[in-house]
Amino acid sequence: MIRFASLGSGSEGNGLIVESGTTRILVDCGFRLSDTVTRLGRLGLAPADLDAVLVTHEHDDHAGGVARFARRYHLPVYLTYGTLVAIGGGAMMPRMSLIDSHTPFMIGDLEIHPYPVPHDAREPSQFVFSDGERRLGLLTDTGDSTPHIERMLSGLDALVLECNHDLELLMSGPYPPTLKRRISSRYGHLDNATAARLIGGIDCSRLQHFVAAHLSAQNNTPELARTAVCAALNCAPEWIAIATQTHGLDWRDIA
C-alpha cells in the first residue's frame, strides 16, 4: 500500500509525503525549518520518521528549505545534477544522490520513476511512485503536457496534478505583463484547461484519488479548478481533493 499527504501546496511552499511499507520520503521542502516540523506534526510525523528528501527543481517554493532541513536531520537528498547546480552546490547537503530524469531508482520500499517536464528551471523532474503494484503520479510546475508525460501518467491509481491558474483570471488580473507571459508560457505553469486536456489524454480508469495542487491564490479558485477537472474526469466536484497552501492535504490511502 502507498499513502501520501501534503504539507502544503502553492507558490509559498510545497512538500509531499509519500509512504510505502517502512519507507517515508519528503518530496520538496519549500518551508522554513520550524514550519516544516509543524506541518509534519499535523500529519503525525517527526523529521526522524523520514528516510530521504527528493527535489523536483530549484525554485524556492520547492527547494528553499531543503538544505537546512536535510543538514539538521541528516537526511539524504535526491536531485538531478541541474537542480544541484542551480541550488548552488552540494556543500550545503552532506548526503546527496544524483538522479537522472529518465532512470528509475529505489528508496527503501519505494520505486521512483522520474520524468522531465517543460518548466523554466535548470533540469526539472517530476515523479511517479510505486510499491510494485500501485502507482502515484506527481506533476506540478510544468508549462504544458508532453507525449512522454502522458505515457508516464497513464493508468495511475492516484494523481496529484497542478491546476495553477485560470487563463482568463491570470490575463485580466493585476500581474505585470512579463509575469503573465512567464506563467502562461510553455515553460511556466499548468492552467486548468490544459490540466483538463491532459486528463482527457490519459487512462484514468484506475484512479482512486485526484488531487488538484499548486493553485494560485491570485489567479485561480478551488471551484474553477474543480469544474475544469471534473468535466474531464466525469466525476462529482466533491470527489476532487485540493492540496491547499495553508493546510496541505490529509493522508490518503491507495488501497
Ligand SMILES: [Zn+2]
Ligand atoms: Zn512551484
Ligand SMILES: [Zn+2]
Ligand atoms: Zn517552479
